[in-house]
Amino acid sequence: MTSTLPLFPLGTVLLPGASLPLHIFEPRYRQLTVDLVTGAVPDRSFGVVSIKQGWEVGAENVQALQAIGCSAVLQDTHRFPDGRFDLATVGGSRFRLLEVEENAAPYLVGKVEWLPDTPSPPELASVLPLLAASARAAHARYREAARFEREWFPEHSPEMFDDLAYRLASDCLMTMEDRQRLLEETVEARRLRLVRKVLHREAGLLAALRAVPAPLSEFGHPPNRN
Structure with a gap:
C-alpha cells in the first residue's frame, strides 16, 4: 500500500x-x-x-x-x-x-x-519470551552502567514483543547507524536480538570507561531544529 x-x-x-x-x-x-x-x-x-x-x-x-x-x-x-x-x-x-x-x-x-512487520520464523517465535527477557536484562545493565536515576516503567504487557525493542532503544543513547538498523528490521525477534547486542556493547563500554553518557543536549540541540 x-x-x-x-x-x-x-x-x-x-x-x-x-x-x-x-x-x-x-x-x-x-x-x-x-x-x-x-x-x-x-x-x-x-x-x-x-x-x-x-x-x-x-x-x-x-x-x-x-x-x-x-x-x-x-x-x-x-x-x-x-x-x-x-x-x-x-x-x-x-x-x-x-x-x-x-x-x-x-x-x-x-x-x-x-x-x-514480518512474522518471526518458527525457530525464533518459540523463543520470543527468552529474547525479550534477555533484551530487558541488557537494558537494565545499560541503565546501571549509565547511572540512570529515574525508573523505567514499560507501558505494555510483558507478552507484547512487537515494539519492545523500540521502547528499550528510545530510553538509551544509540548511534544513528544502530537506530537505522533497528528501524529497518521488520522481524520482531531479530529486533530484540539487535537491541540486546547494542545495549550489551554500550553497557560494556560505559562500565570499562567508568563514564556517564553526556545529556542529549550536548550531542545536538534538542528539540531538533529544522
Missing part, C-alpha cells in the same frame, strides 16, 4: 512510539506545520527520514536520504509571536521512500510504501 507523505529530513532516526520534539523556524516547515494543524495534510502525519550525510536535503539531492523512515504524528503545538513553532510528535509507522515529487513546494513530499 502506497501513500503520499510530507517529508522532514533530519539528522536523527525516529523510531515507532518514540517522542520527537521539534523547533520549527524555516518558512517551508512553518507552512508544513500550518498544513498539519489545519488538516490540509491528513492525519496530522509527516515522514521523518534520516540524512545520510550533510544537513540539508532538497529535491536535487534526495539520494542523501535513507530509504527507510518513520511517520511522525503531531500531538501538540506552541506558536511563538514571530511565527516559530515548538512541536510535540511521536513516531508512528515505518515506510520505504519510493520517490520524491520534484515539483512539490515548499516542502518535500514523497511517495511511500508502508512496511508492516
Whole structure:
C-alpha cells in the first residue's frame, strides 16, 4: 500500500512510539506545520527520514536520504509571536521512500510504501519470551552502567514483543547507524536480538570507561531544529 507523505529530513532516526520534539523556524516547515494543524495534510502525519550525510536535503539531492523512515504524528503545538513553532510528535509507522515529487513546494513530499512487520520464523517465535527477557536484562545493565536515576516503567504487557525493542532503544543513547538498523528490521525477534547486542556493547563500554553518557543536549540541540 502506497501513500503520499510530507517529508522532514533530519539528522536523527525516529523510531515507532518514540517522542520527537521539534523547533520549527524555516518558512517551508512553518507552512508544513500550518498544513498539519489545519488538516490540509491528513492525519496530522509527516515522514521523518534520516540524512545520510550533510544537513540539508532538497529535491536535487534526495539520494542523501535513507530509504527507510518513520511517520511522525503531531500531538501538540506552541506558536511563538514571530511565527516559530515548538512541536510535540511521536513516531508512528515505518515506510520505504519510493520517490520524491520534484515539483512539490515548499516542502518535500514523497511517495511511500508502508512496511508492516514480518512474522518471526518458527525457530525464533518459540523463543520470543527468552529474547525479550534477555533484551530487558541488557537494558537494565545499560541503565546501571549509565547511572540512570529515574525508573523505567514499560507501558505494555510483558507478552507484547512487537515494539519492545523500540521502547528499550528510545530510553538509551544509540548511534544513528544502530537506530537505522533497528528501524529497518521488520522481524520482531531479530529486533530484540539487535537491541540486546547494542545495549550489551554500550553497557560494556560505559562500565570499562567508568563514564556517564553526556545529556542529549550536548550531542545536538534538542528539540531538533529544522
